[in-house]
Amino acid sequence: MKDLQTWFMYNPQLRKLLPSNSHILIAISGGMDSVVLTHLFRKIYSEYKYKLTLAHINHSLRDDANKDMKFVCDLAKEWNIPCETMQLNPKTKDKNESVEAWAREKRYLALEKIRKKVQADFICTAHHKSDQAETILMRLALGTGGKGLKGIRSKTGNIRRPLLQFLKTELIDYSQQHGLSFVEDETNLDITIPRNFIRHNIISPWKKQCDHIENGIFKTSSNISDLVDAVSFSVEYFYNKFVKIENDPEEISLMKSDINSLPILLQLHLIKKCIGLEKYQWRQHNWNDLRSFLVNSETGNILGFESNWRILNNRSQWILFKSNDKLKSSFTVFPNGTSYCGDYIINWEWFNQPITISNRDPNSEFIDGSVIENRKLQLRPWHYGDKFQPLGMEGRKKVSDFLIDEKVNLYQKSNQMVLAADNEIVWVCGYRISDWVKVTTNTLKPAKITLGLNR
Numbered sequence: 001m002k003d004l005q006t007w008f009m010y011n012p013q014l015r016k017l018l019p020s021n022s023h024i025l026i027a028i029s030g031g032m033d034s035v036v037l038t039h040l041f042r043k044i045y046s047e048y049k050y051k052l053t054l055a056h057i058n059h060s061l062r063d064d065a066n067k068d069m070k071f072v073c074d075l076a077k078e079w080n081i082p083c084e085t086m087q088l089n090p091k092t093k094d095k096n097e098s099v100e101a102w103a104r105e106k107r108y109l110a111l112e113k114i115r116k117k118v119q120a121d122f123i124c125t126a127h128h129k130s131d132q133a134e135t136i137l138m139r140l141a142l143g144t145g146g147k148g149l150k151g152i153r154s155k156t157g158n159i160r161r162p163l164l165q166f167l168k169t170e171l172i173d174y175s176q177q178h179g180l181s182f183v184e185d186e187t188n189l190d191i192t193i194p195r196n197f198i199r200h201n202i203i204s205p206w207k208k209q210c211d212h213i214e215n216g217i218f219k220t221s222s223n224i225s226d227l228v229d230a231v232s233f234s235v236e237y238f239y240n241k242f243v244k245i246e247n248d249p250e251e252i253s254l255m256k257s258d259i260n261s262l263p264i265l266l267q268l269h270l271i272k273k274c275i276g277l278e279k280y281q282w283r284q285h286n287w288n289d290l291r292s293f294l295v296n297s298e299t300g301n302i303l304g305f306e307s308n309w310r311i312l313n314n315r316s317q318w319i320l321f322k323s324n325d326k327l328k329s330s331f332t333v334f335p336n337g338t339s340y341c342g343d344y345i346i347n348w349e350w351f352n353q354p355i356t357i358s359n360r361d362p363n364s365e366f367i368d369g370s371v372i373e374n375r376k377l378q379l380r381p382w383h384y385g386d387k388f389q390p391l392g393m394e395g396r397k398k399v400s401d402f403l404i405d406e407k408v409n410l411y412q413k414s415n416q417m418v419l420a421a422d423n424e425i426v427w428v429c430g431y432r433i434s435d436w437v438k439v440t441t442n443t444l445k446p447a448k449i450t451l452g453l454n455r
Contacts, residue, residue, distance in 0.1 A: 004166060004174045008040045009047070017160045018122060023051040024160075025084075025120035027111055028075075030056070030068040030183040033126035035075070036171045037163060039180060041124075042079055054083040055114045055123070057107045060090055061099065068183050075181075084118060086110045100193065108159075115158060127152050127161045130168035133217040134198050143284050146228040151221040167214055235269045235278070238262065243274060250322035251411065257316065267294055274320050275309040294318075300410060314409040321411040330380035333419065335372065335447070340454055341379045344417065349448040357439060361450075362430045367437040369447035375421035379429075379451075382418045388425035389435040399428060406431055419449070 008014060018024060026041060028034040038054065045052050056072040058065050069085055076083035088110065093102040111123050132151050139148045154164050163171070175182070191197045206213050242258045252274050259267050268290055272278055290311075293303040297313045304310050312319040331341035338347045350369060357366050386399040403413055408431075419427040427433045429451050439446050 004036075004040060004170060005043055007165070008044050008162070013165075014162055015048075017155060017162055018048075018050070018124070020048045020050075022122055023053070023118070023120040025053050025055050025111065025115050025118065025123045027107075027123060027125045028054050028056055028072055029185070030071045030075070031126075031185055032175050032180070032182040033128060033163070033168075033171055035180050035182040036175055037124065037126040038075075038079070038081070039174075039178060042081070051120075052081050053118050053120055054081050055111055056083065056085045057110045058085060058087040059103050059107070060088055061103065062185070062187065064183070064186075068185075071183050082118075084114045086114060100195070112158070122158055122160045124160050124162060126163055128163045128166050128168055128171060129218050130199075130203075130214050132164060132221060133203060133214040134195050136217050136221050137198050137202065138194060145282075145284075145287065146224055146231065147281065149221060150225040150228055151218075231265065231269060232278075234266055235273055238266065238270055239273055242270075252320040254318040254320070255316060256318060259318075264291060264294065271311065271318070271320065275305060275307060277305070277307060302410065310411070312409055312411055315407075317409075319409055319411055330378045333377040333379050335369065335377060339379070343454055344379060345452045345454045346379055346419070347450045347452070349450075351446045351448070354441070354443065355439070355446050363452065364448060364450040365427055365433045366439050366446055366448050367426065367433055368439050368443040369445040370443070371437055372421045372426065377426075378420050378423075379417055380420060382416050382428070386418065386425060388428065390428075390432045391435050391438055393435065399425070402428065402432070417451070419451075 024041065024045075026034070026038050028038055038052075041050065041052055044050070054072065054076045056069055058069045062068075069087075073083055073085065088103075088106050090099075090102075092106070093099065114120075115123050136149060136151050139151075142148075152161060152164065154161050174180075187193065188196060189200075191200055203213065210216070238259070242254060243252060245252055254271070254274070259270060262270070268287060269278070271290065271294075272282070286305075289303060293301070293311065293313075297303070299313050299315050301313045302310050309320060309322050312321065329342060331339070331344075333339045333341065333346055335348050336350070338345060355366065382399045382403075384400060387396045388399060388402075389396050390402060399416075399418065403416065408416065417429045418425050419429060424436075425434050426437050427449065
């Protein structure tokens with residue numbers, strides 16, 4: 001068993017968590033755990049030049065809540081530590097929100113508000129190894145993934161948890177050795193609360209058969225943490241290797257030949273990173289839906305995510321794109337200079353003499369400008385039923401059939417624009433002009449049109 005005070009005094013892990021000269025805001029409920037934490041900091045604060053402030057959050061949920069707050073204020077006065085208090089209003093809890101979830105969220109918000117007020121560097125809470133075991137078992141019951149099974153972290157943002165290395169029994173021993181006073185929260189005995197049920201009805205009996213159960217769970221969570229870090233490293237590696245973002249950051253293509261040989265877990269996390277959700281917690285159904293899509297979908301199938309991103313099965317590729325729910329409008333185009341057309345820019349350049357066409361940029365085309373004179377020009381989305389005569393072809397063809405022949409995927413189809421003159425198609429942008437606007441040896445007024453993104 002570790003000596004709590006010795007560890008606090010000399011262990012370099014604490015110095016990494018809480019550098020010297022830090023202003024530490026200690027979250028204190030008045031219970032044994034937080035009183036022990038405060039007492040430990042009193043022992044070492046002068047040596048490491050810590051500045052201490054206490055913060056007590058009164059949730060106003062129990063009859064004794066005000067007594068607990070008075071106990072903390074009296075203790076702060078006795079120990080000569082500044083103390084801040086904040087009282088919460090339970091009436092702000094949503095009808096479908098659990099009391100525990102509401103209290104936890106509001107408590108951390110209140111602590112952060114106090115931290116900013118007193119200009120503290122860190123918030124310290126008294127979570128310990130036994131809390132960790134309860135948390136892991138609760139998350140196992142919910143079917144959480146690897147990140148959830150990492151459990152409570154020793155640091156999260158500005159929050160530090162320096163007691164995670166210690167069991168509840170070690171805190172009890174310390175409290176008894178130093179004759180510490182604290183308040184008892186009777187709700188800790190209420191086994192209708194899931195955490196209390198796990199503590200009293202699962203872990204406590206289990207310890208009679210396996211007295212090191214909490215240490216074992218803690219070690220398992222540490223091992224899982226290492227595995228999760230390895231997965232994150234691999235995802236970053238394959239992201240840099242396989243993901244190419246070219247013109248449009250909201251369209252990402254992944255070659256199936258690149259990623260299909262990866263374990264399915266890496267494929268899932270790679271796609272999650274591509275759509276910018278690597279730091280967000282997914283529910284199990286999100287993972288299941290994506291896994292099923294990667295394994296079972298057919299060409300043309302699309303799966304949507306909550307973030308407006310979609311994934312398209314497009315033959316040899318997975319295409320990730322962000323859906324644009326804005327109605328695409330038609331824009332008037334002026335055949336001189338630059339026209340700004342919503343998400344696009346279209347630019348015109350005129351020539352007064354015959355030209356040699358050597359253009360290979362799909363976003364630029366040369367046309368016979370004389371044939372569109374005095375016509376109303378529009379840049380608009382293509383419509384079902386649109387027809388045109390592609391350059392070099394005989395007869396007219398539906399734009400929809402042309403796009404299929406060009407192997408344009410569903411996402412690109414939904415964003416495909418055409419340039420029209422009096423509603424007769426001049427250019428299926430990025431692919432082909434109409435035969436009737438082609439430059440010939442008789443063309444006297446050639447024009448170059450270029451389409452770009454308006455950024």
